[in-house]
């Protein structure tokens with residue numbers, strides 16, 4: 001299964017018009033220089049994505065683990081040429097924050113999610129074989145669980161395919177009219193970087209935004225990238241679609257939070273909604289055990305272990321990060 005998932009391919013939308021280079025690379029979803037390196041210590045960060053081994057050994061309670069910045073946030077989803085060409089404007093030393101650069105952050109997040117979901121589907125097909133040799137009754141239980149899981153992955157795949165093709169169209173045409181974003185620049189380096197996309201379900205005051213699990217409905221998505229440029233953390237939320245839907249409502253709820261608590265709200269959204277999240281080791285290490293538990297629990301949100309809820313999104317009882325907002329850009 002692991003070797004299957006190592007197989008990469010290029011997600012560039014037009015490889016026939018603009019051929020790929022020969023090697024599929026480990027494409028970073030968060031830039032290594034200045035992004036990951038800004039929170040790394042001895043070339044390492046922490047990842048909240050557990051390995052199967054750790055899941056088993058900790059009986060479902062894994063802790064963030066060390067990973068080198070060459071391997072952190074990477075996926076084999078672009079050839080070297082297209083990765084360089086596509087993301088050059090957001091890989092430099094400094095960043096000019098425009099609708100076009102915000103779009104590239106979102107595009108990369110969607111490409112990553114598309115790749116991850118498809119790899120999950122490939123992995124699930126292999127897992128289906130895991131019942132071999134078991135009693136019939138055990139096989140039936142395994143297959144029923146697998147069936148529910150695969151159904152879920154397929155629904156997720158359908159959504160992320162649609163998002164990717166929307167982003168591909170706009171990448172090709174340069175059309176940005178229905179791409180929207182909110183970017184916030186903090187006045188310092190936060191000890192986190194991340195990149196992902198998700199369905200907004202609750203806003204940061206705990207209000208429901210959209211109810212998932214219904215057939216035949218196009219759900220709103222949103223991408224979230226958090227990285228660092230020139231000693232300041234930047235977060236970019238972006239989406240293609242309506243300017244009055246669930247994605248917009250989530251950004252409004254973020255802006256409604258007082259500036260001094262915005263970094264904490266960001267931290268909640270990240271721990272709840274993405275596992276492509278990286279931490280500065282000494283920051284995590286210094287947290288009291290109780291705080292580590294709160295954050296670890298959030299990573300189980302939306303799994304069979306913990307239902308997604310408005311309460312967890314709105315819960316601002318704890319303060320983990322102290323930063324001020326230097327700039328807010330919308331578009």
Ligand SMILES: [Zn+2]
Nearest residue numbers: 010020079082
């Ligand atoms: Zn390519």
